[in-house]
Amino acid sequence: MRILLLSHSFKNLTHRLHVELCERGHELSVELDIHPDVTRESVALYRPDLVIAAFLKRAIPDDVWRAVRCLIVHAGPPGDRGPAALDAAILEGVGQWGVTVLQADGEFDAGPIWVHRTFPMRRAAKSTIYRNEVTSYAVAAVLEAIAAIEAGHEAPAPMASDDPRICVRGCPAGKRIARSTGSTTHPSRCFARSTAPTAYPA
Secondary structure, eight states: EEEEEEESSSTTTHHHHHHHHHHHHOOOEEOOOOHHHHHHHHHHHHSSSSOOOOOOSSSOOOOHHHHHEEEEESSSHHHEEESSSHHHHHTOOOOOEEEEEEEESSSOSSOOOOEEEEEEOSSSSSSHHHIIHHHHHHHHHHHHHHHHHTTTOOOOOOOOTTTTTOOOOOTTTEEEETTTEEEEHHHHHHHHHSSSSOOOOO
């Protein structure tokens, strides 16, 4: 498969994905996420079958994800939305966290979920958890998503807007908002919802 790796920087997860995908015979190109027009140009020139966004600080342009399938690696469980996901997990002291591979659509971190993984959290620096748990589980999830795409599976349906697992950061400290109800929810209860079983592509 011809894959474009899109990332804010080429280290940790992006580097590991590059190695793993090359070893499996995929044809790869790497583009740094420095400006939407650079992304557009890279997609137009490389003509990938798939774009994998390993670490972004901005949304993929609408015309890009409409033209080619784009998978986003989000360092949070299903339903978690917003920036600094791992930072939030550490600050909230959750017992488990996860990574999600979802397909880009018109809403940030809200597209169809192809694969997700959960892992136990430990007392460690963010950089250590990212280099180890997040990277390892994210690579496994990406490989599974690619295998499903190569097998011809259709994208899963997006989460329903009233799914109780949906939580968006950005509200007052110590709380997060459950978008499905508009109510304020304690982080631990919010996370408990997000780890409920999710259907995977058959």
